[in-house]
Amino acid sequence: IKKYNFKNLDEHKNPMRIYAIGKEKGLLICTWPSGDRPEISMPYADEVWTGEEFIFATALILSGRLKDAIEITEAIEERHDGYKRNPFNHIECGYHYARALSAWNLVLAYLGFWADNVKKEIFFRPVIFKKNFSIFFSSGKAWGSYNYKILPGREVVKIEVEWGELE
Numbered sequence: 001i002k003k004y005n006f007k008n009l010d011e012h013k014n015p016m017r018i019y020a021i022g023k024e025k026g027l028l029i030c031t032w033p034s035g036d037r038p039e040i041s042m043p044y045a046d047e048v049w050t051g052e053e054f055i056f057a058t059a060l061i062l063s064g065r066l067k068d069a070i071e072i073t074e075a076i077e078e079r080h081d082g083y084k085r086n087p088f089n090h091i092e093c094g095y096h097y098a099r100a101l102s103a104w105n106l107v108l109a110y111l112g113f114w115a116d117n118v119k120k121e122i123f124f125r126p127v128i129f130k131k132n133f134s135i136f137f138s139s140g141k142a143w144g145s146y147n148y149k150i151l152p153g154r155e156v157v158k159i160e161v162e163w164g165e166l167e
Contacts, residue, residue, distance in 0.1 A: 001027070001056060002027075002056075002060070002068055002072070004031045004033045005027050005028045005029075005030075005031050006025065006026070006027050006028075006071075006072065006075075007025065007026065007027075007028055007031075008023065008024075008025050009021055009022060009023075009024055009025065009026055009048070010022055010023050012028070012046070013046070014046040014047060015046065016043065016044060016046060016047055017044075017047055018047075019047060019048045019049065019050065019079075019091065019092065020048040020079055024075070024078065024079050025075040025078070026048030026053065026075060026079070027048060027052065027053045027056055027072060027075075028045070028046060028047070028048060029042075029044050029045050029046070029047055029048075029049060029052065030042060030045035030046075031045075049092055049099065050076055050079075050080070050090040050092060050099070050100050051090070051092065051097070051098075051099025051100050051101075051102045052099070053072055053073075053075070053076055054073075054076070054100065054102040054103045054105060054106060055102050055105065056072060057069040057072040057073050057106060058102070058105040058106055058108075058109045060072065061106070061109035061110060061127060062109055064127075066127060066128065069106075069109075073106065076090075107135075107136070109127070110126065110127055110128050110135075111124060111126055111135055111137060111146065112124055112125030112126050112127055113137050113146075115139035115140060117139065117140045117141060120166075120167045122137075122139060122159075122166065124137075124146050124157075126148070131150060132148065132149045132150060133147075133148055134146065134147040134148070137159075139164075139166065141164045141165060141166065141167075142161050142163060142164030142165055142166045143161075143162055143163050143164060144159065144160045144161040144162040144163070145159075145160045145162065146158075146159055147159075147160065
């Protein structure tokens with residue numbers, strides 16, 4: 001998907017809605033790398049949807065392709081830099097479109113966080129942080145911070161619940 005669909009859009013033609021253009025980079029919904037594009041393709045094939053990019057970047061993180069995920073998310077940030085586009089309003093089929101909320105998956109994937117509220121288990125396996133750090137987490141019943149420190153001869157992990165309850 002990244003090889004064929006993540007493009008610099010300066011030569012890309014999009015007859016539909018324009019969410020990325022010119023020298024910007026983006027992940028196209030659909031491409032035909034073998035040149036076999038149908039005469040009538042799916043309506044939104046030539047568009048870049050921020051929410052879909054966040055979902056794909058999350059899948060890259062979960063499959064161990066962190067560098068590729070960062071490249072995708074940096075392209076989104078460059079397009080929504082506060083000058084060209086609003087970083088708090090990723091327009092997609094209207095203003096404040098919900099699909100961009102899938103960006104939250106990136107936080108969970110970087111943290112390696114999973115909550116199973118039925119079994120009352122939470123898991124953390126960070127993929128990016130190797131030294132001392134603290135990061136926000138949320139589960140269905142609580143939110144707070146996950147703290148990790150390397151001290152002489154040991155590692156310290158502390159989960160601080162700021163609201164709710166973890167059983």
